[in-house]
Amino acid sequence: MNVNQVSTELTLLQRNAELETENRQLRKELLEQKLLLLEYKSSTEAKLEEARVREEKLIKSNEDFKRDMKQQAEETNKMMKQMIEMFQKQAQP
Secondary structure: HHHHHHHHHHHHHHHHHHHHHHHHHHHHHHHHHHHHHHHHHHHHHHHHHHHHHHHHHHHHHHHHHHHHHHHHHHHHHHHHHHHHHHHHHHHOO
């Protein structure tokens, strides 16, 4: 082996070591990004579930309200009919 070959091999070994270090750093950064993404996904899914629960509660509340309003309207109509019947009976001689 001559000096040029040794020098070239040492340069290649040094470059290889640098690339391995860079590769390790990039893998570390990639894992950190994956972790952040998983945390974001988990947070987003939790928020979506909370929104679904709120939506279900609102729908149920709205349905309950509509049912109550219908019942009150029916009761009011019944009372109005009774009042009309009473007025008609009082109006008859």
